[in-house]
Amino acid sequence: MEEEEISYFTAEDKNRILEFWKETPMRRPKISKVTVHMGVGSSGERLEKAMTVLENITKQKPVKMMARKTIRDFGIRKYEPITAKVTLRGKTGLDFLKRALTVVDNKIKYSSLDDHGNFSFGIKEHIELPETTYEPALGIFGLDICVNLEQPGHRVSRRRKYAHKVKNYMTKLETMVFLNTQLGTKIIKEYVTSYY
Secondary structure, eight states: OOOOOOOSSOHHHHHHHHHHHHHOGGGSOEEEEEEEEEEOSSOSHHHHHHHHHHHHHHSSOOEEEEOSSOBGGGTBOTTOEEEEEEEEOHHHHHHHHHHHHHHTTTEEEGGGBOTTSEEEEEESOGGGSTTOOOOTTTOOOOEEEEEEEEOTTGGGGTOSSSOOOOOOOOOHHHHHHHHHHHSOOEEESOOSSOOO
């Protein structure tokens, strides 16, 4: 079975969007942030090891995230730290994203894209990342990568003073064209090789 590579946009669509971005640069998307997340499911030594691994692969200090509710079957208590994440912005985020996309052969599933310019994918083992070595003392962890794209000027909706509602004009088509032109990524229907 081969990976089904469907063209979700035509060459005319691509040229039309690129021309539109050239005419109106404030509508050209950019990578706002890349969030790298490791869900461990328990606190203690395993979480500390995951945080060390996350710091090694991103070169940035991770933060612990708490459980939102108690789940007795899994032995999780509310507000217990069970996961770690790192938010990367700017050049660091772009460099890490390029490294991570090589693991999935520069392919993103169509179902991984949303209608607001975000997409995410997972990696089964962190040692698959380029320039990463296996350390037996730490073990192997999987990770999720969530990428947020936005247009310039969108910060107005998040600022503390004089915040305004800003309509998000990002579409799924624009996200696909951005991925194709800026990162050389293909959009496929389904993975044949299970990357996650």
